Amino acid sequence: MAIPEMIEWTRRIGYKPSDFNKLNIIHVTGTKGKGSTCAFTQSILSQYSNKINKIGLYTSPHLKSVRERIRINGQPIAEELFTKYFFEVWDNLSSTESNASKFPQMDKGMKPAYFKYLTLLSFHVFVKEGVDTAIYEVGVGGEYDSTNIIESPTVTGVTALGIDHTFMLGNTIDEIAWNKGGIYKHGSKAFSVNQPIDALKVLQNRALEKDEILTIIDESLAKDYELGISGDFQRQNAALAIALTNEHLKKLNVEIDEFKTIKGLKETFWPGRCQTIKKNNITYYIDGAHTKESVDASSNWYKSITFDKHPQTRVLLFNQQTRDATALVSRLYNQINPIKFDHVIFTTNVTWSSGNYSVDLISINTSKDAVDKLQVQTELSNEWNKLDSNSKRYVLHDIESSINLIESLSAKYGEIEVFVCGSLHLVGGFLVVLDGDKN
Ligand SMILES: Nc1ncnc2c1ncn2[C@@H]1O[C@H](COP(=O)(O)OP(=O)(O)OP(=O)(O)O)[C@@H](O)[C@H]1O
Numbered sequence: 009m010a011i012p013e014m015i016e017w018t019r020r021i022g023y024k025p026s027d028f029n030k031l032n033i034i035h036v037t038g039t040k041g042k043g044s045t046c047a048f049t050q051s052i053l054s055q056y057s058n059k060i061n062k063i064g065l066y067t068s069p070h071l072k073s074v075r076e077r078i079r080i081n082g083q084p085i086a087e088e089l090f091t092k093y094f095f096e097v098w099d100n101l102s103s104t105e106s107n108a109s110k111f112p113q114m115d116k117g118m119k120p121a122y123f124k125y126l127t128l129l130s131f132h133v134f135v136k137e138g139v140d141t142a143i144y145e146v147g148v149g150g151e152y153d154s155t156n157i158i159e160s161p162t163v164t165g166v167t168a169l170g171i172d173h174t175f176m177l178g179n180t181i182d183e184i185a186w187n188k189g190g191i192y193k194h195g196s197k198a199f200s201v202n203q204p205i206d207a208l209k210v211l212q213n214r215a216l217e218k219d220e221i222l223t224i225i226d227e228s229l230a231k232d233y234e235l236g237i238s239g240d241f242q243r244q245n246a247a248l249a250i251a252l253t254n255e256h257l258k259k260l261n262v263e264i265d266e267f268k269t270i271k272g273l274k275e276t277f278w279p280g281r282c283q284t285i286k287k288n289n290i291t292y293y294i295d296g297a298h299t300k301e302s303v304d305a306s307s308n309w310y311k312s313i314t315f316d317k318h319p320q321t322r323v324l325l326f327n328q329q330t331r332d333a334t335a336l337v338s339r340l341y342n343q344i345n346p347i348k349f350d351h352v353i354f355t356t357n358v359t360w361s362s363g364n365y366s367v368d369l370i371s372i373n374t375s376k377d378a379v380d381k382l383q384v385q386t387e388l389s390n391e392w393n394k395l396d397s398n399s400k401r402y403v404l405h406d407i408e409s410s411i412n413l414i415e416s417l418s419a420k421y422g423e424i425e426v427f428v429c430g431s432l433h434l435v436g437g438f439l440v441v442l443d444g445d446k447n
Pocket residue numbers: 038039040041042043044045068069168241242244245280281282295296297298301302303305306432
């Protein structure tokens with residue numbers, strides 16, 4: 009019922025899905041690289057400002073502020089606009105009659121859950137603000153995702169597939185591919201990067217169901233270009249972005265200009281993914297990887313850019329609160345080998361030492377009890393002890409305390425390098441504390 013319900017919510021805020029065709033939507037899913045691909049796409053298209061007036065970008069999750077999820081021309085929408093449109097949606101949902109015979113479970117006045125609400129809000133914002141190109145990142149999967157009420161995207165793309173969200177999408181790569189391939193649409197060219205053979209067959213069939221022939225992009229498309237997001241694997245995401253933007257521009261009858269592609273790729277900024285920040289004597293290498301494949305990718309990135317450096321001290325700051333954290337951390341250890349960490353810090357995603365989360369980062373998915381008992385962090389520390397008993401291990405309650413510890417290590421040892429990894433929630437809180445955003 010996910011899609012019929014989403015269409016019903018849409019009706020209650022005053023729209024039909026076909027109203028969103030004028031947004032000229034590029035729809036993107038995948039397991040890894042969706043957000044980066046969308047960011048490259050946005051940045052390339054922003055070079056055509058004489059032809060494309062306003063570009064909307066809908067992505068998830070956010071790092072520091074929920075407004076990052078709904079961007080116009082690359083910028084998170086302002087607080088005032090967010091508030092205004094949020095309550096317009098809210099009031100419409102409160103007042104519009106329900107379609108009780110068809111949706112008895114959706115009483116008048118009910119509100120959809122978080123992601124659905126934000127998706128509705130994004131459509132409303134983009135229509136009201138006169139967006140003429142919109143890029144939509146799927147939340148989870150594709151077929152039943154709330155973004156999949158989009159009827160006529162200009163083009164669709166599937167990034168690298170892997171195993172994640174199995175409770176919703178299935179345990180095998182075929183089932184996952186089936187869900188993701190649900191965004192392909194009749195009349196919209198279907199793209200993907202190269203995938204494991206089983207997944208590829210499923211994607212091909214899913215495209216055929218919509219009378220489209222799947223195009224596997226040439227992954228060398230971006231090989232000679234400078235990319236604004238670091239990491240070798242980003243070449244694959246950038247190549248997909250080139251294919252998507254070229255097709256989109258064709259549909260809009262805009263001439264493709266390779267120089268704009270090159271400039272757009274170079275200027276792409278997407279924080280929290282293979283990002284380096286230098287602060288005094290501390291260099292932070294930050295990546296929100298949290299699945300097997302992405303932990304491999306980001307560990308290799310860290311290794312490749314720091315292997316030849318010989319800092320006084322290396323530190324790992326890690327958390328993963330809900331997935332198989334110990335398996336991920338041992339994977340990270342094996343990938344990074346022979347680099348060794350002198351200090352290893354396991355923290356929760358709680359932002360401040362007071363026990364508070366930054367307001368936009370409050371998580372109701374994490375059991376408070378597990379956080380209070382530092383259960384996951386203690387398990388991680390025990391696991392690390394088996395992997396490398398020479399590292400000094402710390403189990404800390406929150407991100408602020410972890411950064412304080414890192415700063416005290418730097419005061420003692422001088423030049424230090426810190427790899428921050430395991431969770432985008434950790435990275436979000438980390439950036440809030442590092443930037444001193446007290447909220
Ligand atoms: N093509 C890729 N292959 C492998 N790993 C990747 C790839 N692209 C991104 N990653 C990894 O996934 C992490 C998240 O990247 P990104 O935000 O682009 O992906 P996403 O699909 O939006 O993921 P999520 O939904 O988890 O946010 C990156 O930090 C990186 O570690």
